[in-house]
Amino acid sequence: MPVRPPLRTSRRRPATTPLSRPGTVRLLTDDPELTAAVSRLAAAAGCPLRRDGDPAVDPAVDPADDDPDEGAPAVALVVAGVDADPAALSRARAGGTPAVVVGHAPLPGGWWQEAAALDPDHAVVLPEAQDWLLERLSDVADGVGGRGPVLGVVGGTGGAGASVLAAALARALADTVGGCLLVDGDPRSGGLDLLVGGDALPGLRWADLAGVQGRLAPQVLRSAVDVGGGLHVLPCDRDGGGGPDPAQVWTVVDAARRAFPATVVDLPRGGLDGFAPVLGACAELLVVTPGTTRGAAAACVVLDELRAAGVGEVRLVVRDVGAGADPDDVADAAGAALAGVVRPDRDLDAALELGEGVPGGRRSGLRAFAMACARDWAAGA
Numbered sequence: 001m002p003v004r005p006p007l008r009t010s011r012r013r014p015a016t017t018p019l020s021r022p023g024t025v026r027l028l029t030d031d032p033e034l035t036a037a038v039s040r041l042a043a044a045a046g047c048p049l050r051r052d053g054d055p056a057v058d059p060a061v062d063p064a065d066d067d068p069d070e071g072a073p074a075v076a077l078v079v080a081g082v083d084a085d086p087a088a089l090s091r092a093r094a095g096g097t098p099a100v101v102v103g104h105a106p107l108p109g110g111w112w113q114e115a116a117a118l119d120p121d122h123a124v125v126l127p128e129a130q131d132w133l134l135e136r137l138s139d140v141a142d143g144v145g146g147r148g149p150v151l152g153v154v155g156g157t158g159g160a161g162a163s164v165l166a167a168a169l170a171r172a173l174a175d176t177v178g179g180c181l182l183v184d185g186d187p188r189s190g191g192l193d194l195l196v197g198g199d200a201l202p203g204l205r206w207a208d209l210a211g212v213q214g215r216l217a218p219q220v221l222r223s224a225v226d227v228g229g230g231l232h233v234l235p236c237d238r239d240g241g242g243g244p245d246p247a248q249v250w251t252v253v254d255a256a257r258r259a260f261p262a263t264v265v266d267l268p269r270g271g272l273d274g275f276a277p278v279l280g281a282c283a284e285l286l287v288v289t290p291g292t293t294r295g296a297a298a299a300c301v302v303l304d305e306l307r308a309a310g311v312g313e314v315r316l317v318v319r320d321v322g323a324g325a326d327p328d329d330v331a332d333a334a335g336a337a338l339a340g341v342v343r344p345d346r347d348l349d350a351a352l353e354l355g356e357g358v359p360g361g362r363r364s365g366l367r368a369f370a371m372a373c374a375r376d377w378a379a380g381a
Helices: 032-045 086-092 111-117 130-142 162-177 218-223 246-256 272-281 293-308 327-334 348-353 365-380
Strands: 024-028 049-051 075-080 099-104 122-126 150-155 180-184 225-228 231-234 263-267 282-290 315-319 337-342
Touching: 024 032, 024 086, 024 130, 032 049, 032 099, 032 130, 075 086, 075 130, 099 111, 099 130, 111 122, 122 130, 150 162, 150 272, 150 293, 162 180, 162 231, 162 263, 162 282, 162 365, 180 246, 218 231, 218 246, 246 263, 246 272, 263 272, 272 282, 272 293, 282 293, 282 327, 293 327, 315 327, 327 337, 337 365
Parallel strands: 024 049, 024 075, 075 099, 099 122, 150 263, 150 282, 180 231, 180 263, 282 315, 315 337
Antiparallel strands: 225 231
């Protein structure tokens, strides 16, 4: 049976921008209260500030130098008060640097109008928006250049092959966009490192992140198991110690999309309501099911749980279509759009048993489907 490429949709596909080097923030205000508040947040984020006329804000940076040398941190964000000189703000934003106008409660009358007149990318008020601003400052300190797309995969029934598909998609995305992190979100998967031939390789695993919560520096995930060709995997352990909880998976996914051009998450079938932040971050969510009536019936339960968690569009991948079965009928019975069909791959089981990972040859139906998906997502980014 031929491979059906994924259907194009109107779903937003975030840009696949890789991690850049750490930057600095330009602060434009003469308001001492606002300066103190932003400086405290910048210190908490480990983010250097530049402020004209006041080298004490960042003694290591010459505030008069508007053209720092190549080794100096570039200005990645402009934070301004409504008292900022519009011409100075315009110069600071040259080249597309984003700008945030910040106020401090209680706001004086007309503040929002003055903020709008500066035409910022965002206008926020402290202390209510301090968590939001802290995250933006942390992005600058971490050297975040963008947010790569997150792709989620979940099995519609047991043994559907969701983990195998997730591994194939991650390999294809690494080959297509230059890098990908495969996140093992299912402690019962047996360890995704086995599916990419990385079980004997050193690297960061979930056991090394025990108790992780809150914000995780993106660079940490660069130490995940490196299987080559731009593909990294964060696998669960096989020692019976359990796996990550949904909050930990979200912490990793949030950091991963700031560190890698793409992230693929293998999700468990049960307890999906706890993964709402991860599901909401997915640019694409695929449910995998065998091409049988029973498989479609089981997938209905998973699809209903996803919709109850607030997920909008979910697409179905049909594997190993049975004799006389029609994949369109399977998708109709499950109540989801058909993303595509993966034909049987006779070399798959042997390759996995030999520890070679998912097949990468041209004759592999799994590889063909994964590459079609990766090219589609890359083209739509």
